[in-house]
Amino acid sequence: MRVKVKEDTIKTIEYPCLMIDKDGIIVLFRERSCGVVLSSDLLEIGYNSDKWINEEFKPFNGEITLSNK
Numbered sequence: 001m002r003v004k005v006k007e008d009t010i011k012t013i014e015y016p017c018l019m020i021d022k023d024g025i026i027v028l029f030r031e032r033s034c035g036v037v038l039s040s041d042l043l044e045i046g047y048n049s050d051k052w053i054n055e056e057f058k059p060f061n062g063e064i065t066l067s068n069k
Contacts, residue, residue: 002069003039007062018064019057026060027052038064 005026013019016030023042029035032054037047 001045002065002067003045004065005039005062007060013059018060018062019054020060021057026064027057028064029054029057038066 007020015032016028018026018038019029019035020026024040025037025043026039027035028038029052033052034050035048035052037043037045039045040047
């Protein structure tokens with residue numbers, strides 16, 4: 001799988017949304033505290049949790065491209 005990341009910043013959080021933490025983990029949040037990892041060097045892609053701490057993330061207004069190539 002290939003993942004392409006492009007980053008910009010936004011201020012308003014509406015779900016679903018992409019967010020990023022200080023370690024570069026990008027999570028697709030479907031609601032507050034619930035989401036799946038899309039990009040990370042620390043966690044497995046696809047890791048899903050309903051216990052994310054939103055205060056550790058900031059909005060990610062870039063692009064995520066998913067493919068099987």
